[in-house]
C-alpha cells in the first residue's frame with residue numbers, strides 16, 4: 001500500500017508564470033498520475049501532489065510598499081495567477097499551499113522550535129546593498145576611487161572602522177554596498193555534515209540525476225559548512241513569519257518556504273510518528289526542483305529535517321532549464337515564454353506532449369513553437385486521432401476486433417504465430433506489414449518491461465518516443481494495407497487486421513500515455529467504448545488483450561482539430 005508524495009517547488013508569485021513553471025508542474029503532475037495509474041488496483045495506496053506560492057520576503061514587501069498596498073491583499077491577487085496556471089494545465093493537485101496560510105505559519109514556528117538546539121544568535125558582518133536587499137561576498141565588492149576607477153578591496157582591512165565617505169559598489173548590479181553589522185540567527189549546518197554525507201553515500205538515488213549527487217558530495221567533503229543565516233532584523237524584513245519569542249527578528253524566506261513540504265502533510269508530531277500515514281508520505285516524498293535551487297533542497301533541507309528529528313524525503317529530482325531559441329529566458333531580455341498564451345491556443349495535452357517529448361531532465365531544453373505545432377498537428381491529430389477515425393468511418397472496427405482479438409490473445413499477442421494463419425492463405429501480407437507487426441510486438445514488449453522504470457525516473461521522453469513510434473508503425477501498416485481497397489470477400493480478414501492493429505495501437509498508446517495526455521486519452525477511450533477498468537489496466541497492454549470494444553463512426557470523428 002504505497003503512500004507517495006510529489007512536490008513542486010512553491011513559486012514566487014511576484015513575476016508572471018513562465019514556461020519553466022509550467023515544466024516543473026507538468027513533470028510532477030505526470031509523475032502523480034503515473035503513480036495513480038500504477039497503483040490503481042491497490043485501494044490503500046495514496047498519491048498526493050502539492051504545489052503553491054512562496055509569498056513572504058523583501059521582494060513582495062518592497063513592491064507592496066511602492067504600490068502602497070497591503071502585502072496580504074497583494075499576494076492574494078498574485079497567487080491566483082499560479083492557481084490559474086494549474087487549472088489551465090490540468091494539474092490535479094491535492095493542496096495548493098500558500099506560505100501565508102495559517103496552518104503553515106504555525107508549522108514554521110513549531111519547526112523552528114524543534115531545531116532550536118542548532119540555532120544561535122550572532123553578528124552578521126558583510127557588504128549589504130540596500131537597493132538589492134542582500135549581502136554580497138567581499139570578492140563581489142569594488143571601491144570607487146575619487147577619479148572613478150573601481151578597485152578590488154583588501155580583505156585584511158577592518159571595514160567596520162573606516163572613513164564613512166569611502167564609496168563601494170558590488171559587481172553584480174553596480175549598486176552601492178555598505179559594510180554593515182547586524183544580529184541574525186544562524187543555523188549550525190556543520191553539526192550534520194557527516195550525517196548528510198553518509199546518507200547521500202548510502203542512498204545513491206537520494207539526489208537524481210547522479211551527477212548532482214556527486215557534486216553535492218564533493219562540496220560537502222571539501223570542509224566545514226558555514227553557519228547559515230536564517231533570520232533578518234524585522235525592522236528591515238517585516239513581511240515574514242516572526243521568530244518565536246523574538247519579535248525583533250523575522251524568519252528567512254527559504255527556512256519558511258521549505259517547511260511547506262511539511263505543512264501540506266500535517267502537524268510535526270504526526271509526521272514524526274512511524275505509525276502514521278503522514279510519516280509514510282514524508283518518507284516517500286519526491287521533491288522536483290530546478291537546478292538553480294539544488295543547495296537549498298539537497299543540503300539545507302535535509303539538515304533542517306535531521307535537526308528536527310523528522311524523516312528525510314525519498315529523493316530530490318533535479319531538472320534542467322528551458323531556453324528560448326537557445327537563450328536563457330529572463331524578464332530583462334523579454335524572451336520569457338508565457339505558458340498561459342500557449343495553453344489557451346494549444347490546450348494542456350498538446351503543450352505537455354511538446355514539452356516533455358522535446359526535453360530531458362538532464363539537459364536544458366530549447367523552446368520553439370514549431371515543436372508545439374508538430375506535437376499537436378503532426379502527432380496528435382495526424383497520427384493518433386486520424387488512425388482511429390480512418391479505421392472507424394467506412395468500416396466497423398468492432399467486427400474486426402471481434403475476429404482478431406481472440407486469435408492474438410490465445411497466442412499472448414505474438415504476431416508471428418498469428419501471421420502464420422494468414423500466410424497459409426493464398427495472398428500473404430506484404431513485407432511492410434510483416435516487419436511492422438513484429439516491430440509493434442517488440443515495442444509492446446519493451447514498454448511492458450521498461451515503462452514503469454522509465455516513468456519513475458522521469459525519463460518521459462524515452463516513453464513518448466516509443467509511443468510515437470508505435471503510432472508510426474501502425475499508420476505505415478494501415479497505409480500499406482490500403483483497407484479501403486480490400487473489398488473482395490477473400491480479403492476481408494486482411495482488411496480487418498488493419499483495422500484491428502490501428503485500434504490496438506491507439507488503445508495501448510492511450511493506456512500508457514494517459515498520465516501525459518489525460519483529456520485526449522479519455523476521449524479516445526470513450527470513442528472506442530473501452531471500460532473504465534480496462535483504461536487503467538497496464539496488464540492489458542498487449543495485442544488482443546482486454547474485452548471486446550470498438551464502434552463505427554460513419555459521420556467521421558473530429559476529436560482534435562489542427563492548429564494553423
Ligand code: MSP
Nearest residue numbers: 009010011012020021054257258289290291321322
Ligand atoms: N520560491 C522558490 C522555491 C521554494 S521551494 C521551497 C523558487 N521559486 S521560483 O518561482 O523562482 O522557481 C520555481 C521553479 O521554477 C524552480 O524549480 C525553478 O528551477 C523553476 N524554473 C525557473 N526558471 C526556469 C526555467 N527557465 N526552466 C525550467 N525551470 C525553471 O525558486
